[in-house]
Amino acid sequence: MVPAVVPFGAGAPATFDAREPVGLLACGGRFPVAFAEKARACGIPVVCVGFVGMADPALKDLCTEFTWLKRLSLGGIMRAFHRGGVRRWTMAGKFEKRIIFQPWRWLRLVPDWRLLRFWFFRRRSANNDDSLLLGLIEEFRRARLECVSALDLVPELLVREGILTKRKPTAAELRDIRFGWHLAREMGRLDVGQSVMVRERAVLAVEAIEGTDRAIARAGELCPRGGFVVVKVAKPEQDKRFDVPTVGTRTIESMRAAGATALAIEAGRTILLDEAETVALAERYGIAIASYAAPPE
Secondary structure (H helix, E strand, O other), rough: OOOOOOEOOOOOEEOOOOOEEEEEEOOOHHHHHHHEEEEEEEOOEEEEEEEEEOOOOOOHHHHEEEEEEOOOHHHHHHHHHHOOOOEEEEEEEEEOHHHHOOOOOOHHHHHHHHHHHHHHHHHHOOOHHHHHHHHHHHHHHHHHEEOOOOHHHHHHHHHOOOEEOOOOOOOHHHHHHHHHHHHHHHHHHHOOOOOOEEEEOEEEEEEEOOOOOHHHHHHHHOOOOOOOEEEEEEOOOOOOOOOOEOHHHHHHHHHHHEEEEEEEEEEEOOEOOOOOHHHHHHHHOOEEEEOOOOOOO
16 A cells, blocks of 8 residues: 655655654644644554643544643653654644743743753743744754644645635724734734734734733723724744644634624635634624735725
8 A cells, every 4th residue: 555645844855654653742722633633534643742731632532642741841742752753743732831931930830951951041032932932943853853834734724815704894894904914914023923903993902922812802801892803914934833823713702702893814824723613603703704815905
């Protein structure tokens, strides 16, 4: 039998086939599950390390090997991947970065010596996402583990261009989307966040470390009359290996609870999870979803 061969790695000539396992570092949300499901369908073994309290337990049944990560141990992740014969690995899902700012964080997180060395000596000075994650990727490369993009296996998760719901954004919502698009792009360029919430061309909230859902909730508190838009776009120089903007049913539920009425996302550069369910939920709540390749005219 000829093994399934799947292109893997942004711009890389290498391919993955069913004879070579891929490592998966899984955080929160549906993205890791979608990746594991596709890998299983292609016959690709997945060696998964899931963060306790973040990763979906369903991954245990989808992956060839599964290990819960109960502490921040870089060495533990690397050993799990090496045991599984992994050369290439990927990360998927949302890491709750705010846990690293808890009181007594080192006692709570119990980091290993490798993570401490990375944090205090090897990483870049900034604690923004790009600096931290690019530094981690380099740390894994030193251990002969090459990071690749999960989207090379599941490109179908990237949203297509167009109005996805029956209801289009109104003229007022379009004005707010145009206004918010450039602001969201600039926030991405600064590596602050990917989303902004806008009402009447006034910024209600900007996503930062709290994540999109909490930023939406804050916008709802500041604008109790509702009717605001959520604009979520990729960074100008988005690295496909991590932090790709992602929306799904949870986003729609957050919008409905806060009073948001329209969601604008970037076509071809945003992950839309469970598209049919997400669109159906938006239809039920009267929320418009629009995907643009460029700011709408």
